[in-house]
């Protein structure tokens with residue numbers, strides 16, 4: 001990778017944009033073969049007793065090996081196997097949280113999340129409540145949220161993101177990642193592909209509504225995006241170097257969000273659409289779809305909609321001349337450049353197909369009527385000025 005954790009950490013106080021950013025609490029980062037053994041040695045130097053938060057799949061993928069390495073190093077550990085819900089999914093809900101809290105006795109010094117984003121969210125929330133750190137051991141390059149401080153939890157059927165804590169260290173063993181189910185790799189690729197429209201919405205929000213912005217951090221997220229796109233053919237053949245690059249891109253995207261302190265760099269209209277679909281699936285009790293798969297499908301939809309309607313909506317908004325649209329007057333050229341940075345929806349879908357992944361909402365079981373409805377309400381889910389919000393406010397959809 002052509003960035004280092006230390007370089008990123010320095011941006012908290014020394015970014016070319018001149019603004020202060022948030023400090024990155026991550027103390028150690030390893031993405032390489034044999035990182036599990038490194039994790040055990042790192043934990044041994046700091047903690048005498050830990051709880052491994054995992055499920056039956058991630059225990060087989062990495063948990064057993066990590067537990068053995070911890071035993072070899074003389075670290076006491078307990079396994080907390082999070083149980084799936086009635087539909088067979090492991091979810092970050094109140095039952096899973098209580099399971100992790102019960103497994104964590106008063107002498108436990110840290111939690112170790114071994115697994116997916118969901119297991120990380122459970123460990124993130126439980127460790128934060130118990131005022132102990134947590135160590136991240138991802139088992140698949142599936143999402144960019146491993147290093148996040150926010151934990152999206154489903155409580156009484158409603159999904160809400162709680163501010164908790166980022167991991168103190170992250171160990172991603174490429175020997176483990178390369179054996180991850182292909183759907184999880186597709187999802188990780190999809191989460192990064194979504195940055196095409198996240199970055200465009202972030203730049204648009206800055207000029208249309210004065211949303212906070214940093215061109216340097218936007219450049220780093222674009223680097224993560226381009227790194228992942230360049231790996232498409234390698235990912236299609238499940239090559240180890242491609243999987244590793246994808247994981248590094250996901251971590252970079254996550255660390256940029258930590259620095260910025262908000263999700264702007266990595267979440268725009270496409271994420272809002274994906275959240276809307278997720279909530280509808282929760283309401284109707286349907287089995288959840290991997291986050292990154294929804295994000296990529298939503299990115300294709302959003303790209304089509306933005307290319308079709310934003311330019312005329314901006315012209316309309318400028319003619320109407322009310323706040324916040326007045327700020328767009330004279331900036332039509334900048335908006336055109338932002339739109340020019342978004343590939344066509346067909347291009348987004350072709351990228352997903354190139355790695356063998358589903359690309360359309362219909363391929364994920366998301367019906368046309370839900371897509372149409374979500375385009376008209378998803379902008380209300382977050383208080384952010386996106387192009388999706390402009391299109392709704394100007395009745396362009």
Ligand SMILES: [Zn+2]
Pocket residue numbers: 015016017018019021214215216217
């Ligand atoms: Zn900056």
Ligand SMILES: [Zn+2]
Pocket residue numbers: 144191266271291295
């Ligand atoms: Zn995401």
